[in-house]
Amino acid sequence: xxxxxxxxxxxxxxxxxxxxxxxxxxxxxxxxxxxxxxxxxxxxxxxxxxxxxxxxxxxxxxxxxxxxxxxxxxxxxxxxxxxxxxxxxxxxxxxxxxxxxxxxxxxxxxxxxxxxxxxxxxxxx
Numbered sequence: 001x002x003x004x005x006x007x008x009x010x011x012x013x014x015x016x017x018x019x020x021x022x023x024x025x026x027x028x029x030x031x032x033x034x035x036x037x038x039x040x041x042x043x044x045x046x047x048x049x050x051x052x053x054x055x056x057x058x059x060x061x062x063x064x065x066x067x068x069x070x071x072x073x074x075x076x077x078x079x080x081x082x083x084x085x086x087x088x089x090x091x092x093x094x095x096x097x098x099x100x101x102x103x104x105x106x107x108x109x110x111x112x113x114x115x116x117x118x119x120x121x122x123x124x125x
């Protein structure tokens with residue numbers, strides 16, 4: 001009888017440890033995917049900034065009136081800022097409930113700081 005209790009206790013302990021390990025592995029996987037998504041968003045934002053610069057150069061070569069060029073630049077900047085805010089909002093919205101605490105930022109600038117801190121910590125390891 002005593003051996004049966006040890007067996008059942010061992011089996012329950014094994015199940016508990018296996019589930020805990022699975023949760024940790026899933027969380028680590030989520031963190032890895034999360035960081036890669038942020039890196040992709042940052043790369044897209046850099047590409048958009050480059051395209052804006054190219055567009056500004058093209059507008060200068062077309063000799064547009066200054067107020068028209070400024071209006072276009074302002075409109076482009078607003079579109080990109082809206083895209084950045086929407087990207088962060090959607091990331092926060094679609095993160096599974098279990099991982100909501102992993103998203104430690106509320107706007108684009110905080111997201112960039114978070115990504116920089118994570119990447120800096122990874123390089124140290």
